[in-house]
Amino acid sequence: MNLSVKIGRLQLANPVMVASGTFGYGVEYAPLVDLNQLGAVVVKGIRLSAVQGNPPPRTVEVTSGLINAIGLQGPGVDGFIKKYWPFLRSLKTPVIINIWGTTLEEYAEVARRFDELEGVGGLELNVSCPNIKEGGSHFGTDIKLLARVVSACRKATSLPLITKLSPNVVSIVPYAKAAEQEGSDALAIMNSYPAMAIDIETRRPKLANITGGLTGPCIKPIAIKLVWEAFNAVRIPIIGMGGIQSAADAIEFLMAGATAVAVGTANFYEPQTAIQIIAGLREFMQRKGIADIRELTGSVKIERNQAQSRNCA
């Protein structure tokens, strides 16, 4: 039975990764999770300098989901390399670094810094964080800027490059295509969806940042649709994410067109989720007589007349 997949030239032992921002720098979960069983670890977003992040309250639980506005608090490139890289380097599982910046030049510089670092598995370009005024999602929701930032990073590194797209666009197709054209090796779909919650007793927003990004099981159907649309438009592999908490969820993403998946918010309430999903994928393949996990990618069955009569409603 084959569970291994390729993201660009990066070979993963299985298609289950943990999503950026939900797994810290790996070390925090090491007492509870065997990190070497994971397909890959994606670390929290890093820019050139250290970032303080937004004031609290930073997260709020909503029905079947979570809204967050952390503001990409982090140690910056140098702090990360000093504090976390020695541990991450010791892992057998590939480590993907999520990077961001406030300017094109900063994105490229961060990419170049990690290109120089021995042992990095790949880079994930964060152009879709909704909680940062400069940088973050404005690169991900302007197609010209997206093309420029992918191109700048492509020139700065030969590492596998994954562009993490925003769901907050009319159609994801032109963004997926632009990232592919500019040399992205893969797409990560999707980041959190812009959202807000209000405390009716105090009439105040529940987040200090007023708005945040929605994640968790409630966004899964949105992500499934975006993965399916992008899969029909590009040839590069897609890493599907958004509300995955079971093997069934992961399989749904694979069938929609994902080559790999990432577990996000579920890590917060069940750190073993990714490990359980890997076991669940094996069990499903066995039950269905599937020899190679790659057979599942994009295997959703859509009748021709169904596709033709489809409209945007």
Next chain:
Amino acid sequence: MTLVRTFSIQMVEETVTIVSNERGPGQYFRLVLRAPGIARMVKPGQFAHLRILPMKEALLRRPFSIFQATKDSISILYKAVGKGTEALSRMCHGEQLSVIGPLGHGFSVPKPEGEFPLLVAGGYGMAALYLLAQCSPVKGIVFVGGRSRIDILCEDEFKALGWDVRVATEDGSHGEKGLVTKPLLAELQRQSNGRKLYACGPTPMLRAVGDIAKSYNVPAEVSMDAHMCCGVGVCLTCVIPVKTPQGWEYQRSCTEGPVFDSSQILWEAIA
């Protein structure tokens, strides 16, 4: 159960069985869990992160201070106030929960020749201080405050440890009438030299304790009650502004805390 040591952090995820879940006065409950892995390792001021499966669409774990611990069980005091604690209050003997713990940086235990400990608790904040009183080689004074008689918990347990318990209630229904800081101030007025404060309760109370510690020039450790999400340091929800040589930074209540040195907290930045 997985048990791995990394960077001196010790925690386990255990599926535990409810031994009892008894309702006390008011909406207060006392939950006892058979959790040998956690019970063995817990230190004063640490917490357990409970996944309450019957919550269904409310996904996150809920953090609770560990009140008491035996060789193979831990107990928790809670008030049924929200979705999580409501669902928890309906769970019975024999049902299971997933618990991650023990978590967080707790209180430093008083030394035999060290400062005389004064504990300050607001409401169920008292639960976080019990193990400290139990471990302490010096029997000190515990000041307990609450709105009413019903909010004064585990007074007998502290007395049984041989501690002097001083109660204050806002409505005067038990002990002195007023806030817990009133008897605390009276005691410090009498003697502040060689005293150290340890506090757990609502943030305004902790801030008042911090102010008192500063004015009497005594050290204070406070257990911060921040809204939490992952509990292990990755989500960065529960941050508290803490002073650094360069200014200040956000530190995690679940990892660097929940217990902080009060003089290091940037109180003016906390809403």
